[in-house]
Amino acid sequence: MTNCITLFLCGDVMTGRGIDxxxxxxxxPLLHEPYVKSAEEYVELAQEANGAIQYPVNFSDIWGDAIDEWxxxxxDLRLVNLETSITTSEDYWEGKDIHYRMNPANIPCLVAAKIDCCSLANNHVLDWGYSGLAETLQSLKEAKIESAGAGQNLQAAEAPAVMExxxxxxxxxxxxxxATSGIPFSWRASEERPGVNLLKDLSEATVCQISEQxxxxxxxxxxxxxxIHWGGNWGYEIDRDQxxxxxxxxxxxxxxxxHGHSSHHIKGIEVYQDKLILYGCGDFLxxxxxxxxxxxxxxxxxLMYFARIEPLTGKLVSLQMTPTQIKRLRVHRALPQDAFWLRDILNREGKRLGTQVELNPDRTLSLKWR
Structure with missing residues (x-):
């Protein structure tokens, strides 16, 4: 199947705060968090945990071993959930505890990773206000990176990214x-107001609306x-309505x-009618x-998820996953014992979903399904 399209997908990419x-x-570095007042503290914590970081680093360095794997x-296409605002705005969203921000001058880090598309309907894209959102959208556009899920009005927020x-x-x-992922209801885009593509619920009416789009x-x-950015940060249980x-x-x-995300750790995988469902991809960075x-x-x-899809039918042909670990604010190939751990978790959670994974000699994982 040489005409298959291979998609790279991963969970949350947080290039703000300590990474920035x-x-x-x-x-x-000023933060407005209850306990941490400077983003530099997150760099110090990482160094205390895993050793010194010589910085500033090159734009590609944060991706570490992922570069070789790509x-x-x-x-054919690289899709991430970008969970940060790209802005110099100081207009932080009051009443919210966490605010992720990356300097627009650091956007070459996304270019270095050859990211094609960023999903933006999440609970951090508006952390630095409407001006921060506008600068985020403009920064991605100037970098020739497609985006979907946020915009200057409802029509723009609902519009998909289309890539040939x-x-x-x-x-x-x-x-x-x-909203279950922590997106404030006030962030929902309207005809007159910028914001995110926030679904009201998971009802049949919502399915019909998406179907029409x-x-x-x-x-x-x-x-x-x-x-889809949905659900809480912790826990393996998949809600029935999801x-x-x-x-x-x-x-x-x-x-x-x-392509589901929000959980800070991987969750079970399902293949339904030969179509791939990733309920939670974990945090990639x-x-x-x-x-x-x-x-x-x-x-x-x-995990780095590499899904081969047959374009005529949209069916999943294969899913290969590369286990990774975040260490010293950088992506590394996971150690053998950690690859075993990820395999065991996916097999435990996959039982009820009809999937299992096998660990390959090169320490990648392959999905098997009924």
Whole structure:
């Protein structure tokens, strides 16, 4: 199947705060958090946990071993959930405890990773106000990185990113957010107000609305991705309404792949009607090193998801995953024992979803499904 489209997907990419501080052009480190008042403290915590970081680092350095893996597997498209505002704005959102910000001068870090598309319907894109959102959208546009899920009005926030894969077909990415992930209701875009594409609920009416949006744009050889920021940060349980919603999007709305995120750790994987559902992809890059509280979930571990999709049918042909670890604010290949741990978690959670994974000799994981 040489005409398959290979998508790279991952969970939350947080290039703000501590990550931003080690890049060549750090933002003002002032934070408005209850306990931490400077982003530099997150760099100090990471160093205390795992050793010294020589910074500023090059723009590509934060991606570490992921760079070689992207080159080796050569995906046709790279999609991330970008969970930070790209701005110099000081207009932080009052009443919110956490505010992620990356200096626009550091956007070459996303270019270095050859990110094609950023999902923005999440609970951090408006951390620095409407001016911060406007600068984020403009920065991505100038870097020639597509985005979906936020905009200057409802129509723009609902609009998908449409990307042509030469000789193969198109990938269409819709980005949706849910209040269960911590997105304030006040962030929902309207006809007159900027904001995010925040779904009211997971009802049949919402499925019908999404189905109509997809019907207007989808054509033969199009792969439609629903990138959804939903649910809490911790816990493996998948809400019944999330699972039913994912199934209905595949059955009746024309979605070919569900890219779910918000959980700080990986969650179970399902293949429904030969379509891939990632319920929670974990954090691919963050600055949580040295922050204690949920060690049992191993939020330092994540996966690079490489999904091969058949464009005519949207069916999953294969899913290969590369285990990774965040260490010294950088992506590393996971150690053998950590790859075993990820395999065991995916097999435990996959039992009820009809999937299992196998560990390959090169320490990648392959998905098997019924």
């Amino acid at each position: 501080q080690i890049l060549p052009h750090p933002s003002n 080159e080796r597997l050569a995906p 894969i030469k000789g193969k077909g198109r990938v269409i990415v819709f980005s949706f957010g849910l 997809i019907r207007k744009i989808k054509r033969s050889r199009d792969i439609v991705v629903a990138s 699972r039913e919603f994912a199934h209905r999007l595949i059955e009746g709305a024309g979605v070919d792949l569900i 963050n600055d949580y090193e040295g922050v204690s509280g949920y060690e049992a979930f191993r939020d330092d571990l994540s």
